[in-house]
Amino acid sequence: MKHKHQIIIVGAGIAGLSAALEAAQAGNDVAVVSKVTPLHSHSVAAQGGTAAALGNMEPDSWEWHFYDTVKGSDFLGDQDAQALFCKEAIETAYFLEHIGVPFSRGENGRILQRHFGGHYSEFGKGPYIKRSCLAADRIGQAILYTLWGQCLRLQVKFYKEFLVTHILLQDEGCSGVIAWDIVRGEMHIFQGKLTLLATGGCARLFKISTNSSINTGDGMGMVLAAGLPLEDMEFIQFHPTGLYPWGFLISEGVRGEGGYLLNQDGERFMKIYAPAKLELAPRDVVSRAIQGEIRAGRGIRGKPYVYLDITHLEDQLIREKLPQIRQMVLKFAGIDPKKQPIPVAPTAHYTMGGIPININCEVLADGKKTIVPRLFAAGECACVSIHGANRLGTNSTMECAVFGRRAGKYMAKIAKKVNFLPLPQGQIKERLGEINTLLNRTPKTSLAEVREALEEGMTKNCGILRDESSLKNQLELIHQLKTAYQEIGLKGMPKEYNLALQEVLELKHMLNLSEAIVRCALARKESRGAHYRNDFPHRDDKNWLKHTLVFIEDEKYKLDYKPVVITRFEPEERQF
Ligand SMILES: Cc1cc2nc3c(=O)[nH]c(=O)nc-3n(C[C@H](O)[C@H](O)[C@H](O)COP(=O)(O)OP(=O)(O)OC[C@H]3O[C@@H](n4cnc5c(N)ncnc54)[C@H](O)[C@@H]3O)c2cc1C
Numbered sequence: 001m002k003h004k005h006q007i008i009i010v011g012a013g014i015a016g017l018s019a020a021l022e023a024a025q026a027g028n029d030v031a032v033v034s035k036v037t038p039l040h041s042h043s044v045a046a047q048g049g050t051a052a053a054l055g056n057m058e059p060d061s062w063e064w065h066f067y068d069t070v071k072g073s074d075f076l077g078d079q080d081a082q083a084l085f086c087k088e089a090i091e092t093a094y095f096l097e098h099i100g101v102p103f104s105r106g107e108n109g110r111i112l113q114r115h116f117g118g119h120y121s122e123f124g125k126g127p128y129i130k131r132s133c134l135a136a137d138r139i140g141q142a143i144l145y146t147l148w149g150q151c152l153r154l155q156v157k158f159y160k161e162f163l164v165t166h167i168l169l170q171d172e173g174c175s176g177v178i179a180w181d182i183v184r185g186e187m188h189i190f191q192g193k194l195t196l197l198a199t200g201g202c203a204r205l206f207k208i209s210t211n212s213s214i215n216t217g218d219g220m221g222m223v224l225a226a227g228l229p230l231e232d233m234e235f236i237q238f239h240p241t242g243l244y245p246w247g248f249l250i251s252e253g254v255r256g257e258g259g260y261l262l263n264q265d266g267e268r269f270m271k272i273y274a275p276a277k278l279e280l281a282p283r284d285v286v287s288r289a290i291q292g293e294i295r296a297g298r299g300i301r302g303k304p305y306v307y308l309d310i311t312h313l314e315d316q317l318i319r320e321k322l323p324q325i326r327q328m329v330l331k332f333a334g335i336d337p338k339k340q341p342i343p344v345a346p347t348a349h350y351t352m353g354g355i356p357i358n359i360n361c362e363v364l365a366d367g368k369k370t371i372v373p374r375l376f377a378a379g380e381c382a383c384v385s386i387h388g389a390n391r392l393g394t395n396s397t398m399e400c401a402v403f404g405r406r407a408g409k410y411m412a413k414i415a416k417k418v419n420f421l422p423l424p425q426g427q428i429k430e431r432l433g434e435i436n437t438l439l440n441r442t443p444k445t446s447l448a449e450v451r452e453a454l455e456e457g458m459t460k461n462c463g464i465l466r467d468e469s470s471l472k473n474q475l476e477l478i479h480q481l482k483t484a485y486q487e488i489g490l491k492g493m494p495k496e497y498n499l500a501l502q503e504v505l506e507l508k509h510m511l512n513l514s515e516a517i518v519r520c521a522l523a524r525k526e527s528r529g530a531h532y533r534n535d536f537p538h539r540d541d542k543n544w545l546k547h548t549l550v551f552i553e554d555e556k557y558k559l560d561y562k563p564v565v566i567t568r569f570e571p572e573e574r575q576f
Pocket residue numbers: 010011012013014015016033034035036038041042043044045046047048049050051139140162163164165198199200201210211212214218219249251349350378379380381393394395396397398400
């Protein structure tokens with residue numbers, strides 16, 4: 001079946017819906033294609049808040065936010081994009097307020113803001129600052145539901161439970177996407193003048209992760225498969241506080257409200273690792289501190305976790321500002337956080353790298369200046385690069401809103417000037433053939449076992465601490481799993497609601513992305529932000545102050561590099 005819309009948006013998270021809203025507002029016919037029902041997009045899970053230097057609780061400025069974002073990124077972010085982001089965050093927060101996002105309110109009626117790690121005053125020299133705009137501990141749900149309602153009002157067309165499998169690329173640019181209708185088991189072609197990828201991150205490549213099973217990095221995988229580059233893939237964020245042993249997120253908002261981290265001796269160990277900023281140092285610093293305590297045998301009862309203690313906070317504060325987290329800890333761990341400390345350990349959380357884009361969200365064919373006509377990306381799947389080597393908490397939902405809106409507005413302008421491209425029929429036939437091969441192949445290997453082995457290996461060998469030997473082990477494992485992948489088959493299964501087919505297609509991206517991450521990590525012989533090499537424990541600006549680009553050419557992975565944009569803040573030692 002064929003569908004034709006001026007603008008096709010793949011992904012219904014905060015980035016996709018922000019873009020859809022702006023493009024539809026400008027009078028375009030917009031379709032949003034999503035593999036899950038839009039309100040189940042992973043943005044719904046965002047807890048602690050969204051960053052903007054509104055200064056509602058105390059004086060703040062976009063320039064302080066800019067400095068914190070640069071330093072948080074371990075000087076690997078591009079400062080032109082970071083400055084633009086911090087300025088536009090303020091206007092975007094008010095935009096979200098005006099379209100109806102139910103923010104929590106202070107006594108003066110203004111948007112309530114709270115502390116979050118890495119956000120300070122006076123260019124990092126002052127104390128922590130309340131910059132995270134909150135909606136209790138459900139910021140993602142508050143923003144996503146509001147955007148969705150607004151998109152419905154503007155008659156954006158939603159195609160839910162459609163798995164996009166390929167982007168259609170030709171010399172003139174992108175002409176749309178191919179998608180599998182998961183419910184009915186049919187192939188659909190979406191033809192668009194312009195296409196935006198807003199498909200989220202890939203932290204589900206790791207066994208212990210805050211991400212749901214849908215975050216398999218499909219958009220990045222499709223771009224890599226199309227011979228286009230990905231940027232800075234070695235930088236995967238490990239959030240310090242996942243609920244042990246599952247890895248579910250316990251938001252930094254908990255530490256922002258005054259939670260402490262304690263080792264088995266009851267010591268507030270962040271005093272050693274970050275004497276000035278303590279629990280509110282950036283995530284990479286806190287995660288490594290927890291890992292350090294665990295490795296030194298100071299985990300609770302010698303196990304791989306520490307305590308997050310909020311028993312000293314008022315019960316009313318916990319219930320009003322952290323209700324969802326309280327519920328989750330009660331339900332899964334059987335712990336009332338007012339009475340007992342919460343067991344936590346680092347967990348894979350966020351993809352700093354992704355599809356290289358410019359500030360208009362145009363995808364870059366060489367990762368540098370040349371654009372891919374008619375193809376755009378925004379949100380966690382993209383890399384503009386705000387977060388560099390380490391993202392500051394609450395900067396992501398805001399990045400999705402700022403750059404999603406920029407993409408929508410820019411696409412709306414271009415859509416007026418261009419016509420539809422003809423569809424590449426040969427490519428479509430070839431892609432359909434690939435799916436039919438899978439559906440007709442007799443299985444010799446278990447899909448679940450390959451995925452499980454990949455995720456376990458990534459956590460063990462390419463996690464918070466890495467070295468040459470662990471990364472080489474992981475590369476070898478990935479090669480074995482790629483061979484095993486060829487023996488996965490789905491013969492005899494129905495086409496309708498065949499979730500195994502979805503998982504096999506996702507697994508292909510997961511394998512390719514894992515190899516990209518490992519190769520980038522192996523090549524980067526330094527430690528910076530979230531990428532920590534035991535064998536190269538220091539940052540090396542002389543050789544490595546540059547972005548990595550990875551792409552597949554003739555079935556081989558290749559790496560390239562490009563300089564970091566520095567406009568104002570020269571790299572300095574990070575001390576917290
Ligand atoms: C538990 C948790 C808490 C967080 N808390 C915060 C926070 O407090 N503040 C903050 O700033 N950030 C937070 N983050 C990060 C932030 O939520 C995400 O980075 C952000 O929401 C990502 O939004 P997105 O629009 O890029 O993608 P997502 O919301 O992940 O949406 C991706 C969309 O793409 C679709 N999709 C993917 N692949 C396909 C395909 N092949 N075919 C069709 N559709 C596809 C999905 O269906 C979905 O609609 C948190 C993250 C997690 C995991």
